[in-house]
Amino acid sequence: MCLLGESTKQSDISRSRVxxxxxxxxxxxxxxxxxxxxxxxxxIQNLIIYSLPERKEFYPEIVNMLEGSHSMNCTVLFSRFDLLRLERIVGSAPGQTDGDIR
Incomplete structure (x- = not known):
C-alpha cells in the first residue's frame, strides 16, 4: 500500500508514485x-472516494485522473449528512451541475 499525505516526505512520495x-x-x-x-x-484503475471533498473543484480534479485508464471505475461513499457537500458538486436542481467532469 502507498500513502500520499500532506506530511509525507518527498522521497516517500516519489517512491509511492512510482x-x-x-x-x-x-x-x-x-x-x-x-x-x-x-x-x-x-x-488509476478503480477510484474510491471515501467522503466527498470539502472543496467542489477537487472532485473533478481527482475524478479526471482516471482519464487514459483502460478500465475507469469510480465509487463515492457518502451519507445523508453529506447533503451540502453533494450539492456543492452536483447542484441542487435536476439537471444543474457545477463540476467539469469528462
Missing part, C-alpha cells in the same frame, strides 16, 4: 495532500 504506477494495488491519497500539492496520479 510503485503505484508500476502496479501497486492500493494508494491512500488524502484531501489535504491534494490541497497542498495537487499531484497528478497516473495508472
Amino acid at each position: 510503485w503505484f504506477f508500476q502496479g501497486k494495488k492500493i494508494m491512500l491519497y488524502t484531501e489535504r495532500a491534494h490541497f497542498y500539492h495537487r499531484y497528478k496520479i497516473h495508472g
Whole structure:
C-alpha cells in the first residue's frame, strides 16, 4: 500500500508514485495532500472516494485522473449528512451541475 499525505516526505512520495504506477494495488491519497500539492496520479484503475471533498473543484480534479485508464471505475461513499457537500458538486436542481467532469 502507498500513502500520499500532506506530511509525507518527498522521497516517500516519489517512491509511492512510482510503485503505484508500476502496479501497486492500493494508494491512500488524502484531501489535504491534494490541497497542498495537487499531484497528478497516473495508472488509476478503480477510484474510491471515501467522503466527498470539502472543496467542489477537487472532485473533478481527482475524478479526471482516471482519464487514459483502460478500465475507469469510480465509487463515492457518502451519507445523508453529506447533503451540502453533494450539492456543492452536483447542484441542487435536476439537471444543474457545477463540476467539469469528462
